[in-house]
Amino acid sequence: MTNLRRSIVLKNRPKGLPALQDFLLETDAVPEPGAGEVLTRTLWLSLDPGMRVRLNETKTYAARAEIGAPMPGETVGQVIASRNPRFSPGQVVVGGRGWQSHIVTSGNALVVLPPGVPPSTYLGVLGMPGTTAYSGMKDIGQPKPGETVVVSAASGAVGSVAGQLAKRAGARAIGIAGGADKCRFVCEQLGFDDCIDHRAVDDLPAALKRACPDGIDVYFENVGGDVQLAVFPLMNTFGRMIMCGMAAEYSDTVPRPGPNLGSTFLKRLRIQGFICGDHPEYYAEWRALAAPWIAEGSLRYREDIVDGLENANEAFIAMLTGRNFGKTLVRVAEPEAA
Template identity: 65%
Template sequence: MADNVRRSVVLRRRPGGEPRHDDFELVDDEVPTPQPGQVVTRTIWLSIDPYMRGRLWDRKSYAPPVQIGEPMTGETVGEVVASADPAFQPGDVVAGARGWQSHCVSRGTALTKLTRGDAPLSAYLGVLGMPGTTAYSGMKDIGQPKAGETVVVSAASGAVGSVAGQLAKRAGARVVGIAGGPDKCLWVQETLRFDDCVDHRVPHLREALADACPNGVDVYFENVGGAVQEAAFSLLNPFARVVMCGMVAQYNESEPPPGPNLGFVVGKRIRIEGMIVSDKPERFAEWRALASPWVSEGSLHYRETVIEGLENAPGALQLLLRGGNFGKMLVRVGPDHA
């Protein structure tokens, strides 16, 4: 591909269920020239996250849907190739540009300058980026785990869940993960050091989770929904907090199934609260400052699944929604150094 070509993955039609490769198409045009205040970056890493499925439905949500013919949206880490913002120079590495694109145009004010060598660049899309901040804000603002409490985290090996659980461990809680398959469960227990991890594919999930939580559940960090939610809700203690972060199990459903009868919420004085990380923008810098030393010293663990090539971003999203990733899902769009 010539240096002056920009490649974009644009939405061709809205998937009714699982997104497929041919719901998207590749469109090439010229790399734009930045207007005053703008910065053009060459994408190195593209983040693939569950929320992206929500942008494909034509319905009102906290963020507008992606329009047919538009490039998909998504966080990237990239290298500045042209800048009309005096704060940025070609060669600078930045996070914050958005798009399933080989090159992104952004306002400089939306970008965060990174220093090569502080942490692997991909970490700024995962453990130190939006997913890590989501876990931090969810635990700080809603979950508030205390020493001795039991915390359950679904999608425990994922980019958000792995951080949420490690934060609860640091708070002194007993932490139980829920993950899909023995490999993920083993990693959650051995590397993340959760106290236990339950495979959601076992035949009697509720019983298995009850065995792992002999004192009930005080905080449930929800990433999944469905049968996993049902099992966790059935074990909630009085005054439990539920961090409603996501329900990925149903993101491909146009008509989500019924949920739990909420009678128990009254008698047990449960607090169930939804969150979107961007509501508290100050948490991003707070979290980066707090967690960067932990990443450097190796005390905060994470894992990545890397898919090669922008053209495979739709497949990466499909795989993520099936739980086919292990840790943070990333697409490598370009080389680390040009």
């Protein structure tokens, strides 16, 4: 085992879209775990759009990233040293946090991964993104047979699961994605009924109206911006808008104008925001439900894998500009034989 740890730290708070020079690769000694702690060697690092809001000075729902500190991000790692009786060297665990090659964390934050599905899925379809889709649909969207559900960023880690849950509920699923390949994947692999390429259409509201002739009952919001403006007028009476994220606006320096909210009472719309951490118990509930679906192949997912911790900042920027395809992951290292 190398005695050096690599970390990507935040160098500058970005103004607008982050740039490569806003991050810095540093090295220091691999730390030793204290009492009750576990040292893991990172195998997989999760990159998620919501990380962008943590780079700002303003307070948000999660702790902000600090200048000079490692970037936050969930990891899957392999235990290499433990002072916690629940963990042994060689085990693969999820829950360590940081853009680092080695992480010391409390054993209370870690979960040993069972065999049966790839460990990377616990950062994507079985992790926070999949649980987020499940939580939003279960508590807010509640799709019913015959309803129309629209999902933005439909090929992404959250949207892909949200649309498949809508189909399982008997609803009609319409995706919005950027690019012909993504739309083809959404329809042919994920089973959506239709998908609109927002980069290819000249009139997004008109294209969306053609795809949703009976209006929209449920909207799973991941991007905001022009997509949200196109969706809002088509919402049906008693429609539900699941406000999960607005990735297209995270790097804006000036807030964009939103839709006129008069129809919220005229149509009795339900517009509700949430975060996955509102119901931490949903993680185990979702994994118990979804792991068999993945094993049998009925729940589909796609991973966009970048190799090397040193490339995490470039992959992060690419994801924020929509150049990823599926769940963005950094493969930091390969597991070692126990």
